[in-house]
Amino acid sequence: MNPNVILMHMGDNVAVATCPIKAGEQARLSGLTLSANQDIPRGHKLATRDIAKGQEIIKYGEPIGAAKDDIRAGDHVHVHNLDPGGK
Numbered sequence: 631m632n633p634n635v636i637l638m639h640m641g642d643n644v645a646v647a648t649c650p651i652k653a654g655e656q657a658r659l660s661g662l663t664l665s666a667n668q669d670i671p672r673g674h675k676l677a678t679r680d681i682a683k684g685q686e687i688i689k690y691g692e693p694i695g696a697a698k699d700d701i702r703a704g705d706h707v708h709v710h711n712l713d714p715g716g717k
Contacts, residue, residue, distance in 0.1 A: 633658050642690070647670045647674055657704065676706065676707065677705045680700070681701040684697060686716075697716075698713050
């Protein structure tokens with residue numbers, strides 16, 4: 631199986647979809663497979679593990695904001711649940 635998400639940095643807790651992923655489809659990354667909980671558009675983020683409300687969201691090895699609510703592994707991560715001012 632080919633990966634359909636990219637992890638930009640080993641410390642990230644989100645991966646980026648390289649193609650659209652439908653809810654229920656598998657997000658595949660080397661050594662990681664999880665089910666997408668919502669549709670994930672190409673270029674959008676998917677949580678690779680559970681992220682608690684207020685916890686930093688890490689991309690490129692750097693915080694890009696904080697979780698507005700609890701985020702489950704496989705959730706779409708975008709403006710609806712990411713507070714960029716929370717970093």
